[in-house]
Structures are given as structure tokens and as C-alpha cells.
Amino acid sequence: MIKVAVSGAGGRMGRLLVRLVREAPDLKLTGALESATHQDLGRDVGSLAGGSAAHVSLVADPAVAVRDAQVVIDFSTPMATRQVLEAARKAGAAAIVGTTGLDAAAKEELLRTADVVPVVAAPNMSVGVSVLFRLVAEAARLLGEEYDVDVVEMHHARKVDAPSGTALRLAEVVAEGRGVSADDVVVHGRSGAQGPRAKGEIGVFALRGGDVVGDHTVVLASVGERLEITHRAGSRDNFALGALRAARWVVGRPPKLYDMKDVLGIG
Numbered sequence: 001m002i003k004v005a006v007s008g009a010g011g012r013m014g015r016l017l018v019r020l021v022r023e024a025p026d027l028k029l030t031g032a033l034e035s036a037t038h039q040d041l042g043r044d045v046g047s048l049a050g051g052s053a054a055h056v057s058l059v060a061d062p063a064v065a066v067r068d069a070q071v072v073i074d075f076s077t078p079m080a081t082r083q084v085l086e087a088a089r090k091a092g093a094a095a096i097v098g099t100t101g102l103d104a105a106a107k108e109e110l111l112r113t114a115d116v117v118p119v120v121a122a123p124n125m126s127v128g129v130s131v132l133f134r135l136v137a138e139a140a141r142l143l144g145e146e147y148d149v150d151v152v153e154m155h156h157a158r159k160v161d162a163p164s165g166t167a168l169r170l171a172e173v174v175a176e177g178r179g180v181s182a183d184d185v186v187v188h189g190r191s192g193a194q195g196p197r198a199k200g201e202i203g204v205f206a207l208r209g210g211d212v213v214g215d216h217t218v219v220l221a222s223v224g225e226r227l228e229i230t231h232r233a234g235s236r237d238n239f240a241l242g243a244l245r246a247a248r249w250v251v252g253r254p255p256k257l258y259d260m261k262d263v264l265g266i267g
Helices: 012-023 062-066 078-091 104-114 127-146 165-178 237-250 260-264
Strands: 002-007 027-033 071-074 094-097 118-121 148-155 186-188 202-208 214-222 225-233 256-258
Touching (some): 002 012, 002 062, 012 027, 012 237, 027 237, 062 078, 071 078, 071 237, 078 104, 104 118, 104 256, 118 237, 127 165, 127 214, 127 225, 165 186, 165 202
Parallel strands (some): 002 027, 002 071, 094 118, 118 256, 148 202, 186 202
Antiparallel strands (some): 148 214, 214 225
16 A cells, blocks of 8 residues: 555645545555645545545645655645655655646755655646657657747636646747757747747747636648647546556655656656
8 A cells, every 4th residue: 555645635636636545445545735724624635525534634734744655746836845845855755746837946846855755747647648748749850840839728717827837848848859948949929010930939828718627739830731739638537647657656766856758658
């Protein structure tokens, strides 16, 4: 049995993870973390997730949440992620980080923690999206700069960060496939009389509306043809199942910063 703590356990993804961990015969829920202002602090997280009592209370102290865990799964906020990583490092627990919009401080904490315990960090834990990254990288490499590339993503109206971490990573993947730096070629949206599109430019566009779980399309267009590579998420289950797959994989690994390519062995 792998002992698992869930950070962000009071949110939609967190409650789903709690339910799936409890249903898995090889996983055991040992901790559940939320912000100090969450209305359900102190409640049994199993009941909160719509099931029977788990005898695990929702707490606000990361150290308490992870103290009995072998791995913590974090879908929260950048600031909370920093605290979770620090607690995991001190407790010797591996970490799975699916939080998006990480700032520089959180990224530094990722590296610091990965020197001590194994960490899997990915802007999207979906197995299908991991394959999407691979396909897009190959398409960008083969087609080259003769093809204009835009990344278009859409998420539900409540999503806080834009563009999504997945969209930003897709733009980076295209740049890497072309052997250039994303910082030099990525543009966010277009407006006004900007003139012809710059050669090698990679556009990123964010749409928000309704209850869309997550759609990502990479458009590669040239004279006379257009290639579109799309992934659509119909539910959050794929993200949660990918995170659990990563949790099973990471326990016992050497300290290092891993991603979903490592988990899936698609290098």
C-alpha cells in the first residue's frame, strides 16, 4: 500500500483524487490539505468527497498533512505548492505537482525539493496530453519554420490563469522542436495593425467559457495545407488518473525532477 496525501483536497480535482485513492486497492489516503480559510476545515475528507468516512480530516498545516505519506499529490495554488514542497522535503515524501501558473519562487522550490526527494511536475497530468507533446514536437521538427504555428486553448470560465500551463508548454515544445528559445518567438494574442506575421512566430491564445474541462489545439499552417493536432478532455478523470499513475511510479525513485514523459517512458 502506497500512502498518499492530497493537497487541494477540498477542490473539485482534490475531491476526485480523494475518491480515486480510496477506491484503489494499492493506495491508502493518509492526509488531506487545504487553505486556512477553507470552509470545510476539520471535516472528514471522505464524506466531503461524497463517500463514506475516511477518518482523515481536512487540515491547513502541510506538515500535518504529509507526515504519514510516501507521496503527496498537489493541485492547489503556486503559493500553496511552495509550502507543500517544503513539507514534503522535510518529511521525505515524494511529490506530484499538477498546479499550473507556478511563479519563479515555486519553480525554485521544485528544484530545491527535487535535490532531496523525487518530484514529478507537469502542467497537465493527462496521459493523452503527454503523447500530444511528443507528436507536436515531432511535427514542429519535421515541418520547420515554413509552417506557421499557433496554440489555441479553451477552459471553463472559472479558471484563474491564462494561458494554461499546457498551452505554454506546447509553445515551448514547438520552439524546442525548431531549436529556438520560446522567449524569443512566442507572442500572446494579436491586436491592431501589426503588419505581416513574423517568420518563426508562435502564437498562444486563451479562450474561457462555460464548463469546458480543457481543449488544446496546435495549428501548423502553410501554403495550401494546414495540420491541426487536438486534445480534448471530457472530464477531470484523466488528469487525476495520470497523477495517480505518477504517484505509483515515483515512490522509491532517486531524488530528481521528473515529468510525465519519464512516468510513461516516452523520453
